[in-house]
Amino acid sequence: MRKLVTITLFCALMFIASSAWAQNSGTITGTVTDEETGEVMPGVNVSLVGTTKGAATDKSGIYKITDLANGQYRVKATYLGFGSFESDPVTVEAGKTVTVDIQLEKTVWSGNEVVVSASKGRSAEKITDAPATIEVIDDQQLSQSASFNTGELLSRLKGVDYVRTGVYGTGINVRGFNSAFNTKVLQMTDGRLSTLIATELPFGLMEPKIKEDIARTEVVLGPSAALYGPNAHNGLINTISKDPRNTEGTTVVVGGGSQEQFTGRLRYADEITEGVGLKITGGYTRGKEFAYTDTVYFGSQASREIGLEPDFDVLKGEAGLYFDVGDESDIILNYGGSNSNYIGVTNAGRNNIKDWQVHYLQGRFSSENLFMQVNHTWSKTDDTFAMNQRTQNYLTFKNAGFSEEEARERSFTEQWAGSSPSNGVALDRGSVFKDDSRRLAAEVQYNNNIGNFNYIIGAQYQRDIANSKGTYLLDSDGNSDIVINQIGFSVQLEKTLGFGGLKAIFAARGDNHDKYGFNFIPKAGLLRVGEKGTWRFTYGKGIAAPTILNMEMNLFGGIVLGNGEGFTLSDGSTIDPIDVETIQTLELGYKGTPLSNLFVDANAYYNFSEDFLSPLNNIVPQAFSGGPIVTKRGDQPISELQSGIVQPGDFVLTYLNYGKVNTYGFDLGLNYFINDEISIKMNYSYFDFSLDKSDLSNDANGDGEVQTTDLPINTPKNKISLGLNVNKDKFFGSIFGRWVQSYNFFSGINVASETNRDITVGGDPVVENARVGRDWNDGPLGGFVNIDISGGYKFSDYVTVSAQVTNLFGSEVREFVASPTIGRMAMIELKANLPTF
Known part of the structure; x- marks a missing residue:
């Protein structure tokens, strides 16, 4: 309570000081519109040439730059896909407002888009000025993709370790330490956590949002815990949805393709009365996975999975009401839900996800300086099961002479220890996962400035209530919830130093966890903002708190x-309970336009990681x-x-804590714009690590020897992608290729590695195309070149047809453990955009 009072008093003092400053300063405001259509343009970055002052347009296309000293200024506006605008000099006087309206012309140029994730401010900032490496998937990329699966576009980002586990399943990791149960990249949607309660795994396929309602997705590389809390460890994926008041109309999409794929999606949005917006979305997708059955071992016996259901389907939808409550303030109410059936990969074998439901309710208030939200998320499944364990259970019944029907039925809950139906005992080896968990979360954030000093302060509360009905957690018979509370306070300070375009940033979060107490998480950066780009040097810390699953x-x-x-x-010896895992990152980066038609984004980083959460040992x-x-x-x-x-x-x-390791790498992105219709994009990423094999704290499995398998690096050293994009009149198309160097992958029972007999897993030496421990080792992942091609034609303002072929040449693309080889896939979609009258 004392902390909350202190923060409240600080907010009041800052507000009073801000008001006093405003009386002695001037303002520039105006409206930004599309020159071709006349529509207002939200999210446009507007700045003053030669200064660090700027703002982004709101939902009505209006921008406002305040706290300006007397003098002359030139207004500049930039937005992804549009040419830049620069005004003649305008004169500002104290206490007065100058209006400068702006019209932007469409082009293919990009590089100055507006983002919100890097600083978590409600006011946006130019991507070149963001104090982090951040990648954007924008509305144009989404709308031109002929797929229901937005995860496919993540493969086109630098610094991102993208994997595909099947027709529908995709995964993402950032800068190493990947696993088949990865929780180190935080997923958020409109400010709410999009993660399961007990496991903290991203919703992924379960996310209720359809592609047509996404305004953009921002991916922050590196630790973001100082602003977003624990588990924004290696990075953050933040999805921002569209406002129905400036994206009115009805969108209907129907598509189909190989692997029996079918998708149907609908988005309706309208301003039903002045200042009140309504949107309703829905989608249904189904298909069949590539043929693949995993091998299960029980002692020396090998078997194929039982209960394999290759068909997948997902039903999802959302509804939202947006209220304009005056003075640039909004109240937004949302509900969303999904029901999913598919195969999920874990580090203990594959799971058959059965009718897993995710729902959320969210309420938000936002104004120029204040943001508040509260949300409730719940998760429910009764029939999901682990195929690996169920198959082992089944084998024990069949080996003892039980009938096929009884062996399959009892394999969900029991394992037989005995030689015959009359000689033995049933053991509790349940393979079924039930879930009835909930999350309550709330946040308040205030941002303002005094002259060229900007600040953001906030508080967040999270209450996770996990219940597995006694199936996979220590919640006895399911009548005892497992409850974890977290509360965090964050502050971010930004100061323009007034010489050489320098800007300093400091952020910190104090987070108190029921189990792990208080953690202090800092971040700091120094930026040099120039006419042709921004250099930055940053330090950040991230933590990964053990999940409820890790603990219970x-x-x-x-x-x-x-x-x-x-x-x-x-x-008499003891094994300590697990604690938080930490990472500290130093990063040097540049983002800008050294040439008029070349956009460069480069970074180099060095990480110090320790107290890893081990795989199961x-x-x-x-x-x-x-x-x-x-x-x-x-x-x-x-x-x-x-x-x-x-x-x-x-x-x-x-699980155990162990070890420390230093990792390092760099990412390079080049966007070259040949003209207003054609662009070329190249990405390259390098990653490596330094492991002290003489430090026995790195011995994860306790065998007395440090091996590379003890640290789950699981990342290719090199990867390159190259893309050609064309937007000409009504046609759009792209060719995208990527090369991923082969690499070894170890996660739980999963092994994908070249032969190395000096390394053992589960008592077996690592040999390619042979059994290793409880897994069949098919050899390293990666080692492929993959080409995707897509295109489309906009017949009118209302009808667009798009198509794509993934893995055009049918290359041998094996991207993940316990997953099929990804073959050629084709997809075509018909989209109708109907106006709302």
Whole structure:
């Protein structure tokens, strides 16, 4: 409470000081419109030449630049896809307002788009001035893509490790430490967390938003925890939706393609009365995955997965009301939900996602200086199951002579220990995941400036309430929720230094977690803003707090347990409970236009990472040869958690903290605009690491030897992409190719590696095209060149046809473990944009 009072008083003092300053300064305002259509243009960046002053236009296309000293200024406006505008000098006097209206002409030039994610301010900033490396997928790219899957466009961004797990499944990671259960890149939509409650995994396919309602997606590379909280560890994906009051009309999309794909989507938006906007969206997508069945091992026995359902489908929709409440203020109310069926890859085998529902309610208030929101997210499934564990269970029943029908039915919940139906006992080895979890979150943020000193202060609250109905968490019979509260306070200060175009930025977050107490997360940067671009040097810290699953997991009769309490062994030794993982990053970057038709975005970074959260490890590997066993988890006897096991405590898989490693790399992006219709884009990324093999804290599996598999780097060292984009009259098209260097991947039971007999996993040496531990090793990932081609034709303002072919030449594209080889895919869509009358 004392912290909250202090912040409130600080806000009041800043507001009073800001008001006093405003009386002695002038203002420039105006409206920005599309020269061709006359429509107002929200989100346009407007700045004053030779200064760092600027603003972005609001939903009505209006901008306002305040706190200007007496003098003459030239107004400049830039926006993605439009030519820049620069006015004649205008004179500003104290206490007066000058109006400069602007019309922009459409072009293919990009590089000065407006973003909000890098600084989390409600007022936008030019991407070149952002204190972070940030990539944008804009409305034009989305609208010209002939696919329901927006994740495909992430492959075209530099610094991003993009993988495809099938027809529908895509994944993203940033700057290393990837896994088949990756929570290090935070996903948000319109300010709310788009992550599952217990696991913190991104919604991904479950996200209720359809492509046609996305204004843009911004991807921030590197730690963003100082502004967005824990788990914005390696990066952030922030999706911003469209406002119905300036995107009116009805959009209907129907599409189909190979792998029996079909999609139908609808977006309706209208200003139903002055200042009140309504939008309703919906979508249904289905198809069939590429043929692939994973191998499951039970002892020395190998089998194919049972219960494999290659068909996928997702039903989703949203509704929103937008109210203009005066004085540039809005109240926005939204609901969204989805129901999904597909195959999900994890580091313990594949899951059959069955009727997994995600819903949210969100309320927002925003004005020029204040933003507030509250949201409620809930997640529900009753029939999702782990195919790997179910197959193992099935084999025990079949081996004991049970009928096919009974073996399949009982494999959902039990494993048979015995030689026949009459000689044995059923063990608790449930393969079904149930979920009935909720999240409550709230945020308040205030931003303002005093002269050239800008500040943003905020507070966030999050309450996660997980319930697995006793299936995969330590919530007993499902009647006891697992509750974690977090509260955070953040501040960001930005000061123009007044010489050489220098600008200093400092941000910090104090975050208090029920389990992990207080963490201080700083960020700082120095920018030099010039006419042709901006140089920046930044420092940032990120943390990854263990998820509820990491802390409170209970799988397969207590064999897999979360490590939120620590363990005691029979020899009296202890294993500490897991703590937060940290990363600190130094980054040097440049973004700008050194030549009139060349846009350059480059960065180099160095990371210091420590206290990794390990993959699942057996913490008593010597138990079967007379070594110590586990006797307690926290204060609870292990026998109570492994009640169906003959010798409780002789096998426990859990998570640990371990090690430290330095990683480094650089990214280079070049956009060359041949003319107003044709552009070429090239991206290159390099990543490497330095591992001290003499430091036994890096020995994740406790075998006394540090191996490269102990640290889940799982990232290609080099990757390159090249694209050609054409927008000519009513035609648009692109050719995009990428090369990903081959690389080794280790995550839980999953192994994808070249032969290296000096490395062992699960007791087996790593050999390509052979069994390694509990997985079949098909060899390294990557090592391919992939070409995609797309095009479309806009027949009128109302009808557009687009088509694309992914993996045009049918290359051998193997992007992820426990996933099929990605073959050639074709898709065609018909889109009708109907005006609202």
